[in-house]
Amino acid sequence: MDSSRVPLLAPDRGPAQAAVPVPHRWNAVVWVLCGLVPPALAVADTPAGTKYPTFVLLSVMTCAYAAVAMFPGRELLRPTAYLALLAAGVGAVSYAMGSGAALFIVSLPHFWIYASGPGSALALSGAAAALTAAGTVTGGDPGTELLGGNVLFTLAGYAAGSTVGLLVHRITEQGEARTRRLSDELADTQQALVEAHRRQGAADERERMAREIHDTLAQGFASIIVLAEAARAGLPSEPARSAQQLTSIEQTARENLAEARALVGATSPPGGGIQGPVAGTLRRALDRFTEDTGVTVDAELAEVDCDQQTRIALLRCTQESLANVRKHAAASAVAVVLDQSAYGIDLEITDDGDGFDVDAARGFGLDGMRKRLAELGGELTVTSSPGDGTRVLAQLPGPRAEEERA
Structure with missing residues (x-):
């Protein structure tokens, strides 16, 4: 994805996010109070030919902004169309009033918030600056200088706004690249951690199985070997004792078989068949x-x-x-x-x-x-x-x- 196409300060306009970010709310408040209200107050006492067209233009710009900013993700008005309308509206207000540098300066953040990238922001804000300057010269009093105060203020505001916007865009781009890098590193670390946990779990399970085998099957086989040796040695002289030892061998072998089935089938933990008081269990072992x-x-x-x-x-x-x-x-x-x-x-x-x-x-x-x-x-x-x-x-x-x- 080309990072130049990513809006510089644009919020996520997906359907899941309908809330306006707090910085954008403050921008809206500043834009209304410092951008729209002063022109409306300035033309309140002017002739109808100036007052009403200015009111209409300001109302249209307000409604267009609300359609984009207050309802993200619903596509009531595309951001590019809104910015083109804003540039034309600022130029028209400048023509109607004979000045509009202040409204243009206050409107500059909109171009960097809603444009699809820095190139689009520069082009649209440049068009707004040109229309503002042209409206000021053509709509002002006869004899208005081409490079009068309002025009110079507009051009200086465009230059300063472009510089700040490009700087913020660069910082944002670097932050996003760092975020992506950290996200990739985090994903790799999480994968390595999962693998380590898997290996540790396998090692723990092997150790647990080895301990269970040692404590059950190995001990049982060792007992069988000792009893078998004793029974074989005692057959000529102590047949009754040897018979008892053979019985113990059979019992131990049966117990080992049950333990082996429990280990293989995992139907219950080894030793899970221990029932009754622990004292009785130990007594039988003794x-x-x-x-x-x-x-x-x-x-x-x-x-x-x-x-x-x-x-x-x-x-x-x-x-x-x-x-x-x-x-x-x-x-x-x-x-x-x-x-x-x-x-x-x-x-x-x-x-x-x-x-x-x-x-x-x-x-x-x-x-x-x-x-x-x-x-x-x-x-x-x-x-x-x-x-x-x-x-x-x-x-x-x-x-x-x-x-x-x-």
């Missing part, structure tokens, strides 16, 4: 752990009030801690305490196993527990050292802590 490993578990599980996501987090933390005890700790006893206060829920799991160096530990399980708790506003604290056992403390906020944080 009983399975004792049954599979023979390690004694001392549990103090209070009934806590929490939502499903918190219950899943508590269960996963318990399962991961017990899996670590089974794989690494070589513990003979485990203690589990679940408690709730007004400020939160605490889950503490301790063992008397080998312990480890927490700072040197690099495991997906601990990081997964930390992130899972952090998503719910909680935190994980692991205390251990080689030979001194391990203490895992999972803390989740309660109703009062949520209210204070809010």
Whole structure:
């Protein structure tokens, strides 16, 4: 689109915008008070041959301006036709009164507001200046000088108005170019942000799936492997124990299958089948752990009030801690305490196993527990050292802590 065809100061004359911009309202007020009213007052006491034609001309120009300015988008009168009429009207008033420089000067902004571009504004305002000067010379008293005061004032006003109009047009053009550039940069930035959010969302989803697989399927398969090895080793000497372990393998495999279907089908979040009080859910997990490993578990599980996501987090933390005890700790006893206060829920799991160096530990399980708790506003604290056992403390906020944080 050629920028020279864009009106310099023109409002959007689309159907959706019928309101007159505030600067244009002030221009209309100035034009009426300083452009139309003075000629009307000046001819009020003149003969009818001067007075009435001047009144008619001023009325026609007023109605034409109202058709363009007060009803944008309705095409009651095209802006170019209005400007041609305005130029002719200013010249006719100058002829009728013998002067019209003031009316021309006050009317100059109209040419830059409603013209289709700077070239059109210069041409139409130049025609108005020429008609004003010609009307002043031909309609004035006999002997009016060709370059009298009114004519010089008209030409000077045209020169000054053209200079200011071109300057404003240049500034406006630069502003529009800068606006377009900034809009393009904003669109590119928004697209890049959308793409970054998409990539981040995909990464977050992959991490969530990896955590769920680690906490469910991977732990289940690890348990199946340990139980299968124990069952095979105990078949000759402890067939009853091996049968019990095979039953545990079957149960764990069924649970893994259900978790896999939930992950693949996304019918419900993994662990979504957890029902009943969380204490009972944890109790069943501890009983399975004792049954599979023979390690004694001392549990103090209070009934806590929490939502499903918190219950899943508590269960996963318990399962991961017990899996670590089974794989690494070589513990003979485990203690589990679940408690709730007004400020939160605490889950503490301790063992008397080998312990480890927490700072040197690099495991997906601990990081997964930390992130899972952090998503719910909680935190994980692991205390251990080689030979001194391990203490895992999972803390989740309660109703009062949520209210204070809010």
